[in-house]
Amino acid sequence: MTHTVAVRPSDVEIEVRDGEDLFSAAQRLGYRWPTVCGGKGTCRTCFVQVEEGVENCSPVGPLEREGIEALRRPVDGLTRLACRLRVEGPVTVTKRGVRRRPQE
Amino acid sequence: MDDTSETGPARCPGPSVQDYLDRDSRPVPKALRFDHNDHIGSEDVDAARFTSRAWAEREMEQVWRRVWQFACLESEIPEVGDHEIYEIGDDSLIVVRTAPEEIRAYVNVCLHRGRKLRTSGGNVGEFRCPFHGFAWNLDGSMQSPPCAWDFPHVSPEKFSLPEAQVATWRGFVFINMDPYAESFESYRGTFDDYYIWPLENRYKSLHIAKVLPCNWKVAQDAFIESFHVIATHPQMLPWLADANSQYDVMADQPNWNRMINIQGAPSPHVADSVTEEDVLETFYDSRAFYAAAQGRDLVIQEGDELPSIPPGGTARQVLAQRMRDQLATTSHQDFSQTADTELLDAINYLLFPNFNPWGGAKSNIIYRFRPHGLDPDSCTAEIIFMSAPKKPGEMPPPVKIRWVPGDMLFADIPELGVLGPVFDQDCENLPYVQQGLKAMRKPGITLSNYQESRIRHFNQTLDQWMNK
Numbered sequence: 001m002t003h004t005v006a007v008r009p010s011d012v013e014i015e016v017r018d019g020e021d022l023f024s025a026a027q028r029l030g031y032r033w034p035t036v037c038g039g040k041g042t043c044r045t046c047f048v049q050v051e052e053g054v055e056n057c058s059p060v061g062p063l064e065r066e067g068i069e070a071l072r073r074p075v076d077g078l079t080r081l082a083c084r085l086r087v088e089g090p091v092t093v094t095k096r097g098v099r100r101r102p103q104e
Numbered sequence: 105m106d107d108t109s110e111t112g113p114a115r116c117p118g119p120s121v122q123d124y125l126d127r128d129s130r131p132v133p134k135a136l137r138f139d140h141n142d143h144i145g146s147e148d149v150d151a152a153r154f155t156s157r158a159w160a161e162r163e164m165e166q167v168w169r170r171v172w173q174f175a176c177l178e179s180e181i182p183e184v185g186d187h188e189i190y191e192i193g194d195d196s197l198i199v200v201r202t203a204p205e206e207i208r209a210y211v212n213v214c215l216h217r218g219r220k221l222r223t224s225g226g227n228v229g230e231f232r233c234p235f236h237g238f239a240w241n242l243d244g245s246m247q248s249p250p251c252a253w254d255f256p257h258v259s260p261e262k263f264s265l266p267e268a269q270v271a272t273w274r275g276f277v278f279i280n281m282d283p284y285a286e287s288f289e290s291y292r293g294t295f296d297d298y299y300i301w302p303l304e305n306r307y308k309s310l311h312i313a314k315v316l317p318c319n320w321k322v323a324q325d326a327f328i329e330s331f332h333v334i335a336t337h338p339q340m341l342p343w344l345a346d347a348n349s350q351y352d353v354m355a356d357q358p359n360w361n362r363m364i365n366i367q368g369a370p371s372p373h374v375a376d377s378v379t380e381e382d383v384l385e386t387f388y389d390s391r392a393f394y395a396a397a398q399g400r401d402l403v404i405q406e407g408d409e410l411p412s413i414p415p416g417g418t419a420r421q422v423l424a425q426r427m428r429d430q431l432a433t434t435s436h437q438d439f440s441q442t443a444d445t446e447l448l449d450a451i452n453y454l455l456f457p458n459f460n461p462w463g464g465a466k467s468n469i470i471y472r473f474r475p476h477g478l479d480p481d482s483c484t485a486e487i488i489f490m491s492a493p494k495k496p497g498e499m500p501p502p503v504k505i506r507w508v509p510g511d512m513l514f515a516d517i518p519e520l521g522v523l524g525p526v527f528d529q530d531c532e533n534l535p536y537v538q539q540g541l542k543a544m545r546k547p548g549i550t551l552s553n554y555q556e557s558r559i560r561h562f563n564q565t566l567d568q569w570m571n572k
Contacts, residue, residue, distance in 0.1 A: 040228070040229040040230050041228070042229070042239070063227060066226070
């Protein structure tokens with residue numbers, strides 16, 4: 001089962017599998033997503049703003065909370081780390097720099 | 105195990121701990137039949153150790169950086185990447201599970217500009233410095249630095265995180281910052297033969313921490329003798345045999361000592377005027393239902409009357425049986441063959457310098473006293489309860505540490521039960537000791553030969569490290 005995450009402003013749609021995080025799904029589908037640590041939850045570079053579907057988002061865990069606090073954003077469920085975010089239904093987020101990886 | 109020694113300092117007239125154990129209704133473990141106290145001197149102990157900043161700084165170098173010390177519990181870091189931060193003086197270590205069967209301890213500092221890598225425990229897949237993003241893998245190896253082109257002089261092979269030694273013992277994690285230190289097994293000496301209760305099968309059910317306004321040794325010394333009960337806890341005299349407590353101190357075992365304090369029997373100070381009924385009634389007084397659920401306090405169920413003492417019987421026998429029954433109902437274990445002494449008495453061990461566990465069948469208390477930074481005038485005091493699971497096969501996760509403000513009373517922490525106000529009485533002395541040691545026109549404190557022998561033993565071990 002997959003769930004659609006729409007990413008603004010590039011209007012990319014990513015099909016995220018159950019249990020998969022948004023960042024890993026984007027990588028799997030050939031998208032470039034800003035990161036330094038490569039998805040370990042420690043660089044905080046992959047963060048997104050949730051625009052719609054917050055009720056479909058997984059709860060914020062301790063390491064993600066640390067990251068959001070370091071970003072000086074409220075831990076209100078609207079700022080999330082893509083590498084920690086799992087979804088259970090349609091969600092819309094804003095993240096600049098999400099692009100299809102150039103074909104090699 | 106050594107045989108009982110008949111030599112040593114003078115002892116309190118009145119029944120000894122071993123006399124009480126002779127009358128136990130069940131077989132007493134051999135470890136508790138051991139009674140040994142080497143006379144290790146009567147000289148004053150210099151007071152500078154408690155008050156001097158220079159002493160505190162030297163103690164960090166000479167002692168804390170070289171001895172095995174209690175850092176955390178294995179159950180606090182069950183998954184790979186789980187870690188706790190252990191701090192002592194200026195030192196900070198990440199104690200991390202690096203593989204299902206491996207725990208390591210790294211110096212918690214980025215080797216680039218010196219920022220602490222982690223400021224709290226948690227779970228991570230790598231240690232990434234929040235300042236510039238230098239990162240280390242769980243095995244301590246360094247990843248390629250950010251902007252590697254700008255660090256041609258840094259080779260990751262030479263930038264592994266420095267490590268401390270790690271050992272585990274019955275579910276507890278100990279660290280040692282000295283790479284040349286003796287093994288933890290040899291450090292413990294004969295401790296394992298005498299601490300016989302299965303801490304590894306228990307879970308951390310309570311963890312209270314508080315900063316106290318006194319040197320850590322002032323606090324430590326206050327909790328390893330029962331001599332102070334006569335003045336500090338007079339309410340306990342009818343049911344606590346204080347002056348005839350047993351203190352086990354071995355000259356050839358520098359890193360551990362022990363006391364056994366009989367409960368459910370009167371203090372020799374008041375024994376003449378106390379009946380067995382008085383012992384029973386005062387024992388129950390002030391014990392709280394909440395703490396009974398924690399596996400410690402013996403309480404009377406609502407509506408029940410005080411149990412009666414059969415003719416010729418003792419309060420201690422009745423209380424032991426009541427505790428046997430109560431523990432059986434609050435856990436799945438069988439206490440039918442558990443000795444009275446394991447159900448009632450305060451059996452307290454100190455493994456130098458900061459592992460201070462109680463033995464016995466009730467929830468085991470663990471104290472940990474340690475310096476608070478380099479300040480000689482304050483310390484961190486922790487009270488941990490290790491409790492038996494209530495159902496077979498169930499092992500609840502360990503509770504988190506709960507820091508309470510300095511002005512909060514232990515009596516206001518209901519889980520502590522009868523111990524709450526007792527701790528408050530102990531802690532009321534401590535700042536006045538700390539202040540008094542500075543006002544005293546006498547270079548040292550004077551200790552008794554027997555009842556304060558653990559304090560002397562502990563301070564002698566400390567001196568040995570200081571002078572090494």
